[in-house]
Amino acid sequence: MYGRSEPDGEAAAAGGRAPSDGRTSNSTARRRSDSVKKTRPPFPWFGMDIGGTLVKLVYFEPKDITAEEEQEEVENLKSIRRYLTSNTAYGTTGIRDVHLELQDLTLCGRTGTLHFIRFPTHDLPAFLQMGRSKHFSSLHTTLCATGGGAYKFESDFRTMADLQLHKLDELDCLIRGVLYIDSVVSRGPSECYYFENPTDPDRCVQRPYTLENPYPLLLVNIGSGVSILAVYSENNYKRVTGTSLGGGTFLGLCCLLTGCSTFEEALEMASQGESTRVDKLVRDIYGGDYERFGLPGWAVASSFGNMMSKEKRESVSKADLARATLVTITNNIGSITRMCALNENIERVVFVGNFLRVNTLSMKLLAYAMDYWSKGQLKALFLQHEGYFGAVGALLELLHPS
Amino acid sequence: MHYLHRGDDAECNGSPAKRCRLRRRTESVRRSRPPFPWFGMDIGGTLVKLVYFEPVDITAEEEQEEVENLKSIRRYLTSNVAYGKTGVRDVHLELRNLTMCGRTGNLHFIRFPTQAMPRFIQMGRDKNFSSLHTTLCATGGGAYKFENDFRSMADLELLKLDELDCLIRGLLYVDRVSFNGHPECYYFQNPADTESCVKKPCTLEDPFPMLLVNIGSGVSILAVYSENDYKRVTGTSLGGGTFLGLCCLLTGCETFEEALEMASKGDSTNVDKLVKDIYGGDYERFGLQGSAVASSFGHMMSQDKRDSISKEDLARATLVTITNNIGSIARMCAVNEKIERVVFVGNFLRINTVSMKLLAYAMDFWSKGQLRALFLEHEGYFGAVGALMELLKTTEDP
Numbered sequence: 001m002y003g004r005s006e007p008d009g010e011a012a013a014a015g016g017r018a019p020s021d022g023r024t025s026n027s028t029a030r031r032r033s034d035s036v037k038k039t040r041p042p043f044p045w046f047g048m049d050i051g052g053t054l055v056k057l058v059y060f061e062p063k064d065i066t067a068e069e070e071q072e073e074v075e076n077l078k079s080i081r082r083y084l085t086s087n088t089a090y091g092t093t094g095i096r097d098v099h100l101e102l103q104d105l106t107l108c109g110r111t112g113t114l115h116f117i118r119f120p121t122h123d124l125p126a127f128l129q130m131g132r133s134k135h136f137s138s139l140h141t142t143l144c145a146t147g148g149g150a151y152k153f154e155s156d157f158r159t160m161a162d163l164q165l166h167k168l169d170e171l172d173c174l175i176r177g178v179l180y181i182d183s184v185v186s187r188g189p190s191e192c193y194y195f196e197n198p199t200d201p202d203r204c205v206q207r208p209y210t211l212e213n214p215y216p217l218l219l220v221n222i223g224s225g226v227s228i229l230a231v232y233s234e235n236n237y238k239r240v241t242g243t244s245l246g247g248g249t250f251l252g253l254c255c256l257l258t259g260c261s262t263f264e265e266a267l268e269m270a271s272q273g274e275s276t277r278v279d280k281l282v283r284d285i286y287g288g289d290y291e292r293f294g295l296p297g298w299a300v301a302s303s304f305g306n307m308m309s310k311e312k313r314e315s316v317s318k319a320d321l322a323r324a325t326l327v328t329i330t331n332n333i334g335s336i337t338r339m340c341a342l343n344e345n346i347e348r349v350v351f352v353g354n355f356l357r358v359n360t361l362s363m364k365l366l367a368y369a370m371d372y373w374s375k376g377q378l379k380a381l382f383l384q385h386e387g388y389f390g391a392v393g394a395l396l397e398l399l400h401p402s
Numbered sequence: 403m404h405y406l407h408r409g410d411d412a413e414c415n416g417s418p419a420k421r422c423r424l425r426r427r428t429e430s431v432r433r434s435r436p437p438f439p440w441f442g443m444d445i446g447g448t449l450v451k452l453v454y455f456e457p458v459d460i461t462a463e464e465e466q467e468e469v470e471n472l473k474s475i476r477r478y479l480t481s482n483v484a485y486g487k488t489g490v491r492d493v494h495l496e497l498r499n500l501t502m503c504g505r506t507g508n509l510h511f512i513r514f515p516t517q518a519m520p521r522f523i524q525m526g527r528d529k530n531f532s533s534l535h536t537t538l539c540a541t542g543g544g545a546y547k548f549e550n551d552f553r554s555m556a557d558l559e560l561l562k563l564d565e566l567d568c569l570i571r572g573l574l575y576v577d578r579v580s581f582n583g584h585p586e587c588y589y590f591q592n593p594a595d596t597e598s599c600v601k602k603p604c605t606l607e608d609p610f611p612m613l614l615v616n617i618g619s620g621v622s623i624l625a626v627y628s629e630n631d632y633k634r635v636t637g638t639s640l641g642g643g644t645f646l647g648l649c650c651l652l653t654g655c656e657t658f659e660e661a662l663e664m665a666s667k668g669d670s671t672n673v674d675k676l677v678k679d680i681y682g683g684d685y686e687r688f689g690l691q692g693s694a695v696a697s698s699f700g701h702m703m704s705q706d707k708r709d710s711i712s713k714e715d716l717a718r719a720t721l722v723t724i725t726n727n728i729g730s731i732a733r734m735c736a737v738n739e740k741i742e743r744v745v746f747v748g749n750f751l752r753i754n755t756v757s758m759k760l761l762a763y764a765m766d767f768w769s770k771g772q773l774r775a776l777f778l779e780h781e782g783y784f785g786a787v788g789a790l791m792e793l794l795k796t797t798e799d800p
Contacts (some may be wrong), residue, residue: 052680052700053674053681053682053697053700053703067630073615081761100412104553116438122704131461145661148677148680148681148682148696148781150683151681151682151683151685152680152681152682153682154682167688170685172687183628184642187676224675224680224697224700225675225695225696225697225700233408234692239688241729241730241734242690242726243727244674244695244697244698244700244723244726245640245695245698245723246674246697246698246700247697248696248697248698248699248700248703249698249699249700249723251703252673252698252699252701252702253648253699253702255702255703255705255708256652256699256702256708256716257651257652259703261703270660279639280620281641282543284447285446285447285543285544285547285619286544286546286547287543287544287546287547287548287549288546288547290543292566293634294636297545299645300620300639301447301543301619301620301639302447302448302619302620302639302641302642302643302644302647303639303640303641303643303644303647304643304644304647304648304651305447305448305619305620305628305639305641305643305644305647306647307646307647307650307651308643308646308650309449309517309645310650310656313650313651321651328639328640328644331639331641332638332640332727335636335638335731336730336731336734339731339734339735341638341739342738343734343738345735346672348581352436375733
C-alpha cells in the first residue's frame with residue numbers, strides 16, 4: 001500500500017514538483033510523472049549491504065514531500081524518517097556519516113537527501129528487532145539487500161521481522177554504486193581523488209580526479225576480505241582474484257596483539273608506532289640495498305621478521321605492532337593489486353571499502369606503492385564514499401530494476 | 403700441499419699417449435681445483451646454511467701432508483651432529499659418495515641461526531681458517547652484511563654470490579645427482595584427502611620453464627627458463643619470518659619447531675572468518691566455497707571469540723594465513739607467466755608438511771588441476787650448494 005493515494009498524487013505532480021528530466025509542459029510532466037510513479041516503489045527507499053563486519057545502509061529522505069503527502073503518510077513511515085534523520089547515532093553502535101550526506105539528489109523523480117548509515121553486522125539482530133517493532137513489514141516495501149549477510153540472514157529477516165529481502169550480488173551492486181555516485185556528485189569535494197607526493201609528509205596532498213572514461217578500471221574492494229575486479233564497462237566485469245588478508249585481518253590481529261577493541265583504536269595506535277622495529281628490512285639482511293633485483297634497503301624483506309627474537313619482542317611497543325600490522329596488510333594488498341593491474345593491462349586502480357575509512361595511512365601507503373613499484377605507470381584512486389557503494393547499488397536496483 | 407696424488411696407475415689402461423693425455427687432464431683439473439676445505443655458505447635473514455664436502459678418497463700421503471687445522475675442521479664437522487647450542491647437521495640429507503671436481507666424498511648439510519654468526523666467525527678465527535687460504539664462497543644477504551666482519555674478525559675474504567643465481571644452480575645440481583639414488587623431487591597425490599594423501603617422487607628432467615618459489619624469511623618468486631635465464635617475477639614480505647614472528651607474539655613460543663608443533667594441534671577455522679560465516683554457505687556466483695577463508699583472523703575482532711580460542715588455534719591460523727597467501731600469489735604468477743610447474747623451496751617448509759600439503763592443495767584446487775606443486779628434499783640448502791659449485795667451477799680440457 002502506498003504512503004499516499006493515487007488521485008492526490010496526480011494533483012501533487014501537477015503542483016509543480018519538477019520531474020527529473022528538465023522543463024516540459026504540465027500535461028507531459030503529469031503523464032511522465034504518472035508513469036514514473038507507477039513504476040516508482042513506495043517509500044521508504046533503502047539499500048542495504050550486509051558485510052562480514054559492517055552493515056551499510058543508505059536511506060533516501062524525500063525533501064519534496066507536499067503537505068498532502070505528509071498528511072497521508074502512515075505513522076510508522078513518518079517515524080522511521082524522523083528517527084533516521086534526527087539522529088546521527090543509533091543504539092550504541094549505529095552511526096550516520098553526516099559528512100557523506102548527498103543533498104538535492106534526484107532519484108526516480110523525487111528530490112531528497114541520501115543518508116549513509118553503518119552499524120556492526122554483529123548488531124543485526126537488534127536492527128531486525130527494531131524493524132519488527134516499527135512494523136516495517138506493513139509498509140510492504142521491497143528491501144533490497146546485498147553482501148553475504150543478505151543470504152545468511154534472509155530467514156532471520158523473514159522470521160523475526162516478516163521482511164522479504166530482494167537479494168543482490170555484492171559485486172554487481174558495488175560497481176553500479178561506484179559509477180552512479182561518481183556521476184552525481186557535482187558540488188563539494190570530488191568523489192574521486194588521488195594523492196600527490198604520497199611519500200613526502202610535507203607535500204602530500206589530496207587532489208580531485210575525474211573518472212570520466214573510467215574503463216578499464218581495476219576495482220579493489222577492501223572489506224573484511226578483499227575482492228579485485230577488472231571492470232571493462234558497467235555490465236562487463238570479472239572478479240580477477242581476492243585475498244583473505246583484509247580489513248578483518250588487520251583488526252583481528254591488532255586486537256590480539258595490542259588488546260585494542262575497535263578499528264578506531266587500532267588506527268590510533270598504528271599512527272603512533274614504528275613498524276621498522278617489528279619488520280625485518282632488506283637492509284637488516286643485506287646491510288644495504290639488494291641491488292641486483294632493485295630492492296632498496298628500506299623495503300620490508302620479512303614482515304614481523306624481527307619478532308622471532310625475544311630481545312626485539314621486548315623492545316617494541318603495542319603501537320609498533322599495530323603499525324606493523326597495518327603496513328603488512330596494506331602492502332600485501334598493494335602488491336597483489338599491482339600484479340593484477342600488470343596482468344590485466346590496466347593502469348587505473350580504484351580502492352574502496354571500509355578498511356580505508358579514516359585510514360589515511362593505508363591510502364598513502366597504497367598510493368606510494370602503486371606509484372613506486374610500477375615506476376609511475378599505475379595510479380591509485382580513492383572515493384569519498386568508500387564502503388557504501390554496495391548499498392547504493394542495492395538502492396539503485398530497487399529504483400531501476402535491471 | 404694437500405693436492406691429490408692419485409695413483410695414475412688406476413687409469414693406466416691404454417697407450418702411453420692416452421696415459422699422457424689422462425695425466426695432463428688430471429693435472430689440469432687438479433691445478434684448477436681449489437684447496438680444501440670446500441664450503442658453500444648461504445647467509446640468510448634467519449638461518450645460515452652451510453654445505454661441506456668431506457673427501458673420503460684421501461690417500462695416506464695426502465693425510466700425512468694435511469695441515470692440522472684442516473684435519474681438525476674435518477673431524478669437528480663430521481664427528482658431530484650438533485655444534486654449540488644451535489648448530490645442526492642434517493644427517494638425513496647427507497649426499498654420500500658424490501664425485502665433485504674429481505674427488506669423491508660426502509656432502510654435509512649444516513645450519514645455524516644467523517644470530518650466531520659472530521660466534522661462527524670467532525670459531526673461524528680460533529681455528530686459523532684464514533691460513534688455509536681457501537676462498538669462502540658465500541651467498542645470501544649476509545654475505546654482503548657480514549663481509550667486513552669476516553675480514554676484520556677472521557681475516558677471511560668472502561667471494562660474494564647472488565642468492566638467486568646460487569639457488570637455481572644448486573637446485574639443478576642436486577636434482578641431477580639425485581639423493582643417494584633416490585629422487586630429490588616429490589609431489590603430493592590427493593592433497594585434500596588426509597586419508598589418502600601421499601608423497602610421490604618425481605624427476606625434474608626437462609624442468610623448464612619452472613616457477614620457483616623460495617620461502618625463507620621472505621619470499622622470492624622466479625620464472626626459470628633455463629639454467630642461466632631466469633627472472634625474479636616478484637616477492638612477498640609475508641614469509642617464514644612472518645609466521646615465526648607472529649607465532650612468537652601470539653602464543654609465546656620461541657622456536658620454529660614449537661610453533662609448528664602448536665599449529666599441528668590447532669583449528670584455524672575458530673580464528674578465521676570463512677565465506678560461510680558471511681554468506682551462510684557458498685558464494686556461488688564467484689565459485690567461493692563456504693569453507694574458503696574470507697577474512698584471515700576475521701573472528702578475532704570479537705572479544706567473545708578471542709576468549710574462546712587456544713594458542714594452538716592461533717598458531718594454526720598464522721600458518722594457514724601465511725601459507726595460503728604465498729600459494730595465492732604463486733598461483734597468480736604461474737598463470738601470468740604461463741608456467742604449470744611450481745617448485746617450492748626454502749626452510750619455511752622444513753618439517754612443515756602442513757604447509758606443503760596446503761600449497762599442494764591450493765595449486766591444484768584453484769587452478770582446477772592445471773598447476774602442480776613440487777617440493778625438494780634439500781629444501782633450504784640450494785643456495786649453499788650453488789655457492790659451493792661456484793667454488794668448484796673448473797675449466798674443462800678441450
